[in-house]
Amino acid sequence: MRRLKGIHAVIAAAALAMGGCVVQDKTDDQAAAGGTTVTQQQPPAGQPAATPAPTPAPTPALPPPDLRLEVNVAERELYVYRNDQRIATHPVAVGTSEWPTQTGEWTIGQVVFNPRWTPPKEEEWAKDEEVKEPGAPDNPLGHAQLVYDAPRSIHGTNEPESLGKAESHGSIRIANSVAVQLSRMVMEAGGASRDEAFFEGVRSNRKERVEVAIPNPIPIRVVSGGSGDSGGGGSGEKGKSGETSKSGSGN
Incomplete structure (x- = not known):
């Protein structure tokens, strides 16, 4: 035993x-x-020790986009810059003295094709207004909208005769064709390019609302006035983007 x-x-x-x-x-x-x-115990002799998983490399920061927009309220014009070279000028409608367009600096982080207009019921002028669906002839946002500080935006219009005047409730109106053109430029410069079939789709179906996020947002600067060609750092007020204001919430 x-x-x-x-x-x-x-x-x-x-x-x-x-x-x-x-x-x-x-x-x-x-x-x-x-x-x-x-x-x-440690692994037996002759067997390799387990190696820890490698730490993933941080995602590199996106380079600054080569496109930027500037709106001069007094001149009622929008300027398009590429690499600080002005490449286009477009007439805009801006806010009235009662509903002024807010000045400041932001970035455009979203483009909306065939937007839906929801009236801001907290505003006295909009209390009796109704929602306008995408593609509706009386939709004040037109064919495209570039959102930079919601609800503030640059957008098309159903009132092209207002361009060059102070007639909006604070938003920035541009011609529908320009709104679509700028939206496409912003998408390409901001890392959200689409093929021609995409743009044909949003043109052919005006009743379908389409949102596009901009991964690398595009700078926009709204100045109060002065020389039209501010060169990106001259005239106008800035730094008001944090203020509470009734401007820019309309159409």
Whole structure:
């Protein structure tokens, strides 16, 4: 019997060695409780140790877009710059003296084709207005909308005769064809390019609202007045983008 117990002890010791475990001596507390501690050993000799997963590299920051927009409220014009070179000028309608267009600096982070107009019911002038669905002839947002500080935006219009005048409720109106053209430019410069089939789709189905997020938002600056060609750092007020104002929430 003693011989059999000895054989069993040898077999048990061999099994523990092959399994990579070792039985440690009991501590005083463990001895009192009658317990045994089993700890995991390093991999057996000849086997490589597990290597930790590599830390993923941080996503590189996007380069500044080469496109930017500027609106001069006094001149009632919108300027398109590429690499600080003015490449286009478009007439706009801006807010009245009662509903002035807000000045400041923002970025355009969304383009909406065939937008839906929801009247701001908190505004007195809009209390009796109704929602205008995409494609509706009387939709004041027209064919496209460039959102920079919702609800503030540059958008098309169903009143092209207002361009060059101060007739909006604070928003910036442009011709429908220009709104679509600018939307496409913003998408391309902001990392959201689409193929020609996409633009044909939004043109052919005016009743379908289509949102496009701009991964690399496009800078826009709205100045109060002065020389039309501010060169990106001259005339007008700035820094009002954090103010609370009733301007820009209309059409």
